[in-house]
Amino acid sequence: MKIKMILPALTEAKSPYWRPIKYSLFPPLGLATLAAYCNAEDEIELQDEHVEVLNLDDEPQLVVIQVYITNAFRAYALADHYRNKGAYVCLGGLHVSSLPDEALPYADSIFIGPAEDTFPQFLKDFRKGDAKRVYVNSKRDIEGIPPVRRDLIKRHLYLVPNSIVVSRGCPHHCSFCYKDAFFEGGKSFYTQRVDAALAEIDRLPGKHLYFLDDHLLGNYKFASALFEGMKGMNRVFQGASTIDAILRGDLIEKAAMAGLRSVFVGFETLNEANLHQSNKKQNLGKDYQSAIERLHSLGIMINGSFVFGLDDDDKDVFSRTVDWAVQNALTTATFHILTPYPGTALFKTMEQQGRLLHRNWDQYDTRQVVYKTVGLSAEELKKGYDWSYKSFYSWSNIMKASLQHENIKHKIKHFTYAGGWKKFEPLWNFIIKTKGLNGMLPLLEAILSKVNNRGKEVATPFPAIA
Numbered sequence: 099m100k101i102k103m104i105l106p107a108l109t110e111a112k113s114p115y116w117r118p119i120k121y122s123l124f125p126p127l128g129l130a131t132l133a134a135y136c137n138a139e140d141e142i143e144l145q146d147e148h149v150e151v152l153n154l155d156d157e158p159q160l161v162v163i164q165v166y167i168t169n170a171f172r173a174y175a176l177a178d179h180y181r182n183k184g185a186y187v188c189l190g191g192l193h194v195s196s197l198p199d200e201a202l203p204y205a206d207s208i209f210i211g212p213a214e215d216t217f218p219q220f221l222k223d224f225r226k227g228d229a230k231r232v233y234v235n236s237k238r239d240i241e242g243i244p245p246v247r248r249d250l251i252k253r254h255l256y257l258v259p260n261s262i263v264v265s266r267g268c269p270h271h272c273s274f275c276y277k278d279a280f281f282e283g284g285k286s287f288y289t290q291r292v293d294a295a296l297a298e299i300d301r302l303p304g305k306h307l308y309f310l311d312d313h314l315l316g317n318y319k320f321a322s323a324l325f326e327g328m329k330g331m332n333r334v335f336q337g338a339s340t341i342d343a344i345l346r347g348d349l350i351e352k353a354a355m356a357g358l359r360s361v362f363v364g365f366e367t368l369n370e371a372n373l374h375q376s377n378k379k380q381n382l383g384k385d386y387q388s389a390i391e392r393l394h395s396l397g398i399m400i401n402g403s404f405v406f407g408l409d410d411d412d413k414d415v416f417s418r419t420v421d422w423a424v425q426n427a428l429t430t431a432t433f434h435i436l437t438p439y440p441g442t443a444l445f446k447t448m449e450q451q452g453r454l455l456h457r458n459w460d461q462y463d464t465r466q467v468v469y470k471t472v473g474l475s476a477e478e479l480k481k482g483y484d485w486s487y488k489s490f491y492s493w494s495n496i497m498k499a500s501l502q503h504e505n506i507k508h509k510i511k512h513f514t515y516a517g518g519w520k521k522f523e524p525l526w527n528f529i530i531k532t533k534g535l536n537g538m539l540p541l542l543e544a545i546l547s548k549v550n551n552r553g554k555e556v557a558t559p560f561p562a563i564a
């Protein structure tokens with residue numbers, strides 16, 4: 099059977115003002131995961147519109163489209179295109195799971211939740227001519243999943259072809275997060291088997307890995323065994339964790355020993371009332387400074403994530419946050435305007451309070467104000483958000499933040515990394531245009547060097563999803 103899998107471009111990725119490099123980082127792992135359930139004889143084409151022009155003149159029998167919130171309208175248009183040509187169209191992913199009724203008219207079958215059980219079931223039904231309209235995930239288990247079809251990924255088009263996920267979901271329940279909606283009605287945090295995860299890592303060429311798990315340190319037993327197993331593998335990697343997991347026990351040391359070189363941390367807000375509003379219990383009363391010092395002492399760089407626009411924010415929140423991030427030597431920072439994703443607790447509250455301004459999903463990209471604000475006007479919020487990026491990534495602040503480190507190598511690495519990531523846009527664009535991104539990987543691995551106050555081998559992270 100001829101199968102076409104498509105990751106449509108997120109709207110912002112097509113904007114002339116946006117950063118192509120951000121959308122050339124990671125390959126479409128979700129679709130490559132699903133492709134593993136197809137038969138060996140199936141002829142599969144996997145296309146990612148962020149990095150290539152879609153071939154829409156083909157005649158596949160089955161079309162599988164991944165829908166995020168800001169590619170939803172594009173996904174529906176592509177679905178129409180292929181259904182008009184007589185193909186059978188499946189829609190799934192985060193946005194479809196949040197708003198199945200919206201997606202259903204555009205698809206022959208839709209999938210709610212993770213699809214490791216439903217997609218293979220659908221394939222069986224489809225081959226028998228008995229496919230259902232709606233498939234709802236019920237089994238939360240990735241222990242026996244087949245290896246991701248990485249052969250379908252065009253590695254040369256990505257800066258980080260070695261992205262990997264070894265778990266699903268997260269143990270926490272922040273009110274603005276997609277997670278509870280996507281995993282509704284069952285387990286919302288589960289992992290692969292450690293040996294399977296290690297085997298997957300072993301299959302990846304090169305040295306550098308990027309774990310896209312929501313919370314790599316979320317299950318102590320699993321993560322500890324994973325890091326133990328990775329120790330001799332000569333890898334350097336990046337991943338995400340919460341503050342409390344960094345402060346708890348010795349997991350972060352184990353991660354560093356295994357090769358963790360940079361970590362994405364959701365600080366979100368420096369304000370306690372805002373943490374309550376977000377149900378971010380794992381951050382409440384936590385000593386951010388201690389976590390930061392611990393990471394820096396291990397030579398691990400930090401990509402801090404912050405949300406602006408929570409109800410307790412005032413006009414000073416932007417400068418307070420940027421100053422704090424600079425003083426604490428965060429290497430990179432990701433700022434977001436609070437965005438109520440459909441299906442989240444935040445969305446429900448805002449809807450009840452009549453605070454949603456519109457449902458134009460293209461604008462739900464965390465860069466625009468889509469709700470009625472409380473502490474700040476919408477204009478102040480947008481301006482403050484734009485200013486924060488500019489200010490954090492100004493040469494003077496990059497320099498200032500770099501100088502906070504004790505170790506000279508760490509200072510240099512910080513400066514080069516933060517500068518390289520945000521300041522050389524034309525160079526990145528040129529490399530993308532000339533299809534040379536993957537050629538940067540050896541360079542990226544070569545940049546890695548020892549920068550550790552505790553004497554272990556540590557290297558520079560690269561890049562952040564900022």
Ligand code: B12
Nearest residue numbers: 124125127128164166167168188189190191209212213464
């Ligand atoms: C990689 C990534 C990106 C990439 C996306 C491109 C890509 N190559 O996938 C980039 C860097 C571009 C990106 C951008 C952003 N992202 Co992002 N990203 C991720 C990340 C870290 C990993 C995705 C992944 O590979 N998951 C692993 C695979 C196995 O899971 P999956 O993709 O969900 O696929 C499974 C199911 O969904 C299902 N499935 C998916 N599609 C289909 C289709 C069919 C037909 C079927 C049957 C099944 C199916 O099957 C798969 C197996 O179960 C997730 C976090 C996470 N852990 O998922 C955040 C995440 C998706 N991102 C998020 C956010 C907030 C953003 C940004 C807004 C951030 C920002 N301000 O810049 C932007 C824009 C996103 C948007 N507008 O919707 C949020 C939620 C977004 C939302 N509700 O839509 C997430 C969940 C992170 C979080 N914890 O909050 N992101």
Ligand code: SF4
Nearest residue numbers: 268270271272275312
């Ligand atoms: S810790 Fe992160 S992934 Fe987990 S629920 Fe909160 S925002 Fe979502």
